Amino acid sequence: MSTLSNQPPSHEVPEAFQDPGVPTEHRPRRADVDERAAKRAERQVAALFGMSALGTVIALVSYFALDIGDGNDIQAIQRINMGIGIGVALAMFGIGLGAIHWAKTLMRDHEMVEDRHELRSSDETREAALQDLRDGAKDSGIGVGRRGLLKGSLITALAVAPLSLLVPQLGGLGGDWNLDKWRRTMWAPGVRLARDPDGTPIRAADVTIGSVFHVIPEGLIDLEHPLEAKAKAVVILIRLDPKDLKIVPGREDWSFDGIVAYSKICTHVGCPVALYEQQTHHLLCPCHQSTFDVSDGCKVVFGPAKRPLPQLPIAVDDEGYIVSQRDFEEPIGSSYWERLK
Amino acid sequence: MQTLARQRYHRLTPLLLVLGLLALITGVATIIAPPPATANTEASAQDVEAGQKLFAANCASCHGLDARGQAGVAPSLHGVGAASVDFQVGTGRMPMQASGPQAMAKAPQFGEKEIAQLAAYVASLGAGPSIPTAEQVDGSLGDATNGMLLYRNNCAMCHGSVGGGGALTEGKFAPGLWETTPTHIYEAMLTGPQSMPVFNEANITPEGKRDIIAYLEAQRGGSPGGLGLGAIGPVSEGLWAWLIGIGLIVGITVWVGARSS
Numbered sequence: 035m036s037t038l039s040n041q042p043p044s045h046e047v048p049e050a051f052q053d054p055g056v057p058t059e060h061r062p063r064r065a066d067v068d069e070r071a072a073k074r075a076e077r078q079v080a081a082l083f084g085m086s087a088l089g090t091v092i093a094l095v096s097y098f099a100l101d102i103g104d105g106n107d108i109q110a111i112q113r114i115n116m117g118i119g120i121g122v123a124l125a126m127f128g129i130g131l132g133a134i135h136w137a138k139t140l141m142r143d144h145e146m147v148e149d150r151h152e153l154r155s156s157d158e159t160r161e162a163a164l165q166d167l168r169d170g171a172k173d174s175g176i177g178v179g180r181r182g183l184l185k186g187s188l189i190t191a192l193a194v195a196p197l198s199l200l201v202p203q204l205g206g207l208g209g210d211w212n213l214d215k216w217r218r219t220m221w222a223p224g225v226r227l228a229r230d231p232d233g234t235p236i237r238a239a240d241v242t243i244g245s246v247f248h249v250i251p252e253g254l255i256d257l258e259h260p261l262e263a264k265a266k267a268v269v270i271l272i273r274l275d276p277k278d279l280k281i282v283p284g285r286e287d288w289s290f291d292g293i294v295a296y297s298k299i300c301t302h303v304g305c306p307v308a309l310y311e312q313q314t315h316h317l318l319c320p321c322h323q324s325t326f327d328v329s330d331g332c333k334v335v336f337g338p339a340k341r342p343l344p345q346l347p348i349a350v351d352d353e354g355y356i357v358s359q360r361d362f363e364e365p366i367g368s369s370y371w372e373r374l375k
Numbered sequence: 376m377q378t379l380a381r382q383r384y385h386r387l388t389p390l391l392l393v394l395g396l397l398a399l400i401t402g403v404a405t406i407i408a409p410p411p412a413t414a415n416t417e418a419s420a421q422d423v424e425a426g427q428k429l430f431a432a433n434c435a436s437c438h439g440l441d442a443r444g445q446a447g448v449a450p451s452l453h454g455v456g457a458a459s460v461d462f463q464v465g466t467g468r469m470p471m472q473a474s475g476p477q478a479m480a481k482a483p484q485f486g487e488k489e490i491a492q493l494a495a496y497v498a499s500l501g502a503g504p505s506i507p508t509a510e511q512v513d514g515s516l517g518d519a520t521n522g523m524l525l526y527r528n529n530c531a532m533c534h535g536s537v538g539g540g541g542a543l544t545e546g547k548f549a550p551g552l553w554e555t556t557p558t559h560i561y562e563a564m565l566t567g568p569q570s571m572p573v574f575n576e577a578n579i580t581p582e583g584k585r586d587i588i589a590y591l592e593a594q595r596g597g598s599p600g601g602l603g604l605g606a607i608g609p610v611s612e613g614l615w616a617w618l619i620g621i622g623l624i625v626g627i628t629v630w631v632g633a634r635s636s
Contacts, residue, residue: 063634063635063636064635064636065635107596108596108597108598108599109596109597111599112597112598112599112600112601115599115600115601116601119601134630134631138634138635139635143635229578230528231524231525231528237577239577240575240577240578241577241578242573242575242577243573244567244572244573245567245572245573245574245575245578246529246572246573246574246578247578248528248529272572306532308532309532309533309543310572311543311544311547311570312567312569312570312571312572312573313569313570314544314570316544318543318544320532320541323544325544336544
């Protein structure tokens with residue numbers, strides 16, 4: 035270390051690397067020495083270009099000549115698409131392969147060595163460049179303390195210039211910064227649970243043991259923006275044999291005779307959790323395999339989700355329809371929102 | 376003598392013998408196979424009796440002689456209905472040959488007549504869903520568009536967007552629906568076999584179920600865009616892209632860079 039730092043930095047570069055990878059002697063290709071091989075390569079290239087032209091013909095014939103029928107015949111559409119696809123693939127691939135094969139076998143084959151020039155500029159050039167910078171700094175007065183007004187106005191102009199781009203961008207993020215709406219859904223006292231997608235209400239008697247209903251709040255489909263409300267309010271309604279159901283302490287009156295309702299939005303990153311295994315009472319998320327145990331408060335039994343699915347407290351109204359008692363007691367969806375509680 | 380021996384032991388003789396035997400067996404089986412039973416929805420007392428005998432011989436070892444099941448082995452069959460029997464036995468899932476993550480579909484062990492007798496017996500044990508009529512499962516009478524809406528909401532998460540099937544947990548899976556008969560599709564919705572939940576007539580109406588059948592039948596014409604790769608989603612498509620697609624790119628790159636001989 036000390037020997038290195040004591041020596042002046044050396045700019046000397048060896049004349050040449052011992053083995054820069056250049057072949058020592060030129061090896062002629064078969065096509066260079068054998069006329070028959072050259073002819074063969076020529077024919078191969080011509081065949082590849084011919085294949086390309088044939089591919090174009092196949093694609094055009096498929097497009098114009100094959101019968102598409104009345105437009106509802108999937109098999110006919112598949113034949114046409116397959117023909118066009120194969121034709122275009124042959125056409126493009128043929129040109130590319132032919133060109134490369136041509137270049138590799140028949141075009142001139144001379145090896146060229148291009149030496150790297152030294153990276154360092156000459157001393158005169160370096161000195162001239164530095165002098166230019168010095169002159170410029172001197173002219174503008176930067177660093178010498180003169181022309182304060184100019185410097186100040188330039189810095190101001192540079193500082194505000196990006197605003198013309200940034201303000202519209204940030205404004206486009208949305209003027210509505212009311213985060214509270216993420217904590218609430220459409221569920222309110224007495225809102226009936228309705229079938230997705232037709233929106234008809236569900237009677238408790240309809241939900242037999244082992245049944246799964248995919249649920250939206252009644253009235254959702256009449257909203258101006260139903261999908262925005264649906265994204266938060268979707269619920270899965272399941273009836274278990276009451277003897278299989280472990281009631282979470284404090285939620286004794288949240289279910290009805292084995293019927294439970296849980297948010298369908300995964301607490302991991304918000305996919306719809308909807309794969310229900312009737313025998314194990316496990317509810318699966320299709321995105322990352324988070325698994326929730328419906329018989330035990332939808333607690334996580336597998337996967338990346340961190341907290342149970344929020345339960346919707348339900349009851350049955352005078353006409354026998356299932357209604358929500360109130361909204362979810364915690365934010366639905368991804369665990370991020372829990373931090374806002 | 377020599378020519379005789381050569382004829383007798385021609386080297387193709389064993390092959391011909393095997394083919395002849397196979398033809399004989401197939402012919403005999405075709406002749407003695409019973410003609411397809413005509414659908415008879417009215418279960419007679421004789422059917423119930425015959426069904427009970429079949430049940431005692433083939434099912435009772437797991438489900439019990441009284442069909443009340445055994446805890447941890449087989450469920451009670453009181454109240455599962457004829458639809459459940461027609462589905463489970465008609466798709467070959469029952470009688471189950473080996474225990475595993477789930478009962479697998481295989482060639483049915485019983486003919487239509489025996490299945491009808493078993494169904495009549497089980498239906499006599501307690502009220503349950505009955506086998507749907509031919510009109511209820513006729514997809515040509517259904518609305519495939521409405522079927523798509525219902526399928527997307529209730530079925531697609533497990534069976535895939537066009538019925539290709541998909542994986543569940545611990546070796547269980549939702550089977551593909553390409554080959555499933557309309558009657559079996561209807562019965563599966565009605566009875567919720569194995570891991571599948573129940574979709575009773577109050578949840579998805581009989582018309583809705585027929586619409587779903589219409590939608591599924593509309594998917595059977597194949598994929599308009601070429602290879603469907605099983606229509607099971609990103610696993611097979613990713614495998615194809617990573618192995619075949621990138622493999623091809625690597626191969627061509629090596630060829631482009633290699634010196635010509």
